[in-house]
Amino acid sequence: MLKVIELKRTVTDSNDRDAALLRGELKERGIFLINLMSAPGSGKTTLLSRTITDLAGEAAIGVMEADIASDVDAARIKALGAESIQVHTDGMCHMDAGMTRAGLEGMEDRPGIVFLENIGNLICPAEFDTGAHKNVMILSVPEGDDKPLKYPLMFTKSDALVITKTDTLPYFDFDIEKAASRAKALNPDIAVFPVSAKTGEGMRAWEDWLISSRGEWNDA
Amino acid sequence: MDSNRSFDTLEVRAGLEAENESFAALVRERLQAEGAYLINLMASPGAGKTGTLCRIIDALKERFSIGVLEADMDADVDSRTVAAHGAAALQLHTGTSCHMDARMTLRALDSFGKLPEVIILENVGNLVCPAEFDVGADLRLMILSVPEGDDKPLKYPLMFKVSDWMLINKIDTAPAFDFDFARCEKNVRALNPGMRIFRISAKTGEGADAFTAALEEEISASMREKREAKNA
Numbered sequence A: 001m002l003k004v005i006e007l008k009r010t011v012t013d014s015n016d017r018d019a020a021l022l023r024g025e026l027k028e029r030g031i032f033l034i035n036l037m038s039a040p041g042s043g044k045t046t047l048l049s050r051t052i053t054d055l056a057g058e059a060a061i062g063v064m065e066a067d068i069a070s071d072v073d074a075a076r077i078k079a080l081g082a083e084s085i086q087v088h089t090d091g092m093c094h095m096d097a098g099m100t101r102a103g104l105e106g107m108e109d110r111p112g113i114v115f116l117e118n119i120g121n122l123i124c125p126a127e128f129d130t131g132a133h134k135n136v137m138i139l140s141v142p143e144g145d146d147k148p149l150k151y152p153l154m155f156t157k158s159d160a161l162v163i164t165k166t167d168t169l170p171y172f173d174f175d176i177e178k179a180a181s182r183a184k185a186l187n188p189d190i191a192v193f194p195v196s197a198k199t200g201e202g203m204r205a206w207e208d209w210l211i212s213s214r215g216e217w218n219d220a
Numbered sequence B: 001m002d003s004n005r006s007f008d009t010l011e012v013r014a015g016l017e018a019e020n021e022s023f024a025a026l027v028r029e030r031l032q033a034e035g036a037y038l039i040n041l042m043a044s045p046g047a048g049k050t051g052t053l054c055r056i057i058d059a060l061k062e063r064f065s066i067g068v069l070e071a072d073m074d075a076d077v078d079s080r081t082v083a084a085h086g087a088a089a090l091q092l093h094t095g096t097s098c099h100m101d102a103r104m105t106l107r108a109l110d111s112f113g114k115l116p117e118v119i120i121l122e123n124v125g126n127l128v129c130p131a132e133f134d135v136g137a138d139l140r141l142m143i144l145s146v147p148e149g150d151d152k153p154l155k156y157p158l159m160f161k162v163s164d165w166m167l168i169n170k171i172d173t174a175p176a177f178d179f180d181f182a183r184c185e186k187n188v189r190a191l192n193p194g195m196r197i198f199r200i201s202a203k204t205g206e207g208a209d210a211f212t213a214a215l216e217e218e219i220s221a222s223m224r225e226k227r228e229a230k231n232a
Helices: A002-029 A045-054 A072-079 A097-105 A152-157 A166-171 A176-186 A203-219 B003-035 B049-060 B077-083 B103-112 B157-160 B171-176 B183-190 B208-231
Strands: A032-038 A060-069 A083-088 A113-119 A133-138 A160-164 A191-194 B035-044 B066-070 B088-089 B118-122 B139-145 B165-171 B194-198
Touching: A002 A032, A002 A097, A032 A045, A032 A097, A032 A203, A032 B049, A045 A060, A045 A072, A045 A113, A045 A160, A045 A166, A045 A203, A060 A072, A072 A083, A072 A203, A072 B003, A072 B208, A083 A097, A097 A113, A097 B103, A152 A176, A152 B139, A160 A176, A160 A203, A166 B171, A176 A191, A191 A203, B003 B035, B003 B103, B003 B208, B035 B049, B049 B077, B049 B118, B049 B165, B066 B077, B066 B103, B077 B088, B103 B118, B139 B157, B157 B183, B165 B183
Parallel strands: A032 A113, A032 A133, A060 A083, A060 A113, A133 A160, A160 A191, B035 B118, B035 B139, B066 B088, B066 B118, B139 B165, B165 B194
Antiparallel strands: none
């Protein structure tokens, strides 16, 4: 057991170094990398699709789709005309900095926003720094407002929380205020955006945050 | 990624898998010796594991003694809910671990003393890692909920391959989502032709009786087999 813990620490330390290096290099190249994390089926691809459409002309957006297998998401993004690349983790439950670097090497080298759509998982991705400049997580209404209590690390590590599928609120006992205050109790700086990527409600506030965060990063 | 590192990872992983397998065998021995039945319940966060669990407890508690192992990461919200339904609940904190393995399960069983007849392990909310670890259960039961989408078998194939039974939960919310039941079930059967699939709403109870009746039958048959094996 002790051996496993030691090994894990070694892996995490070396990942932290790789991530810091990648983050610096991407800054030089003007690539603003966002690590998008959530549970399976919370609407990562739908949120991205809507964001890409809404921000057409305002920002060049590329997407790295990380999946265990399959390429259904990359095909959806490509259909919108955005650059997309599919990364297969082959069973791995998260992306790390080395895998992210390998994925970026398959993409065009031009300034813009790149989303890393991480594996659908609320646990493991939170433990691995991918080299991203911002971590964004999604919690969807059907998952329930108790998730910050159960998966605290993900909420602690994220800069923004997007609450998706707000159009389905009538079907669920989900209290947006409660979810937001539980997230803020773990992470007072987290920005919270309730949206429905289906109807478009709330999308502009999230997109404004994205553009302004990129501006601040650019100027820093 | 450099090739050295993936080599290291593989080696460690093979060792872990062998170790897990030997603990899974111990779990099975223990279940056989005491004639108990273990269900490994797996799903994404928020798919309705606890709600389903409460349905199972309510349906089976007259017939069997029931124990629940709650493996949620860092909260005791669920074990309080479960205890309120009258089952012996044991809260396990896995820390930052993303799945239960057989060794953790064996240790958790020890803390029951004499085993309840039916033990339900509510695994960590995760469609990836729990699929890789055999905990020695008699039945691997997974839940997919309607809001997650019908494409999940394509994206998380291993979970659908290793499960024996599958529940499609939250069918009461179907009008709000574009969930194609036929497509979903077809994708599941392509991965796992023997999968037994039930459509339920743990919230309204729709479809739950058919599922719990089948479960009761399955448990009874397994217990009979265990008794016969013991007497043989």
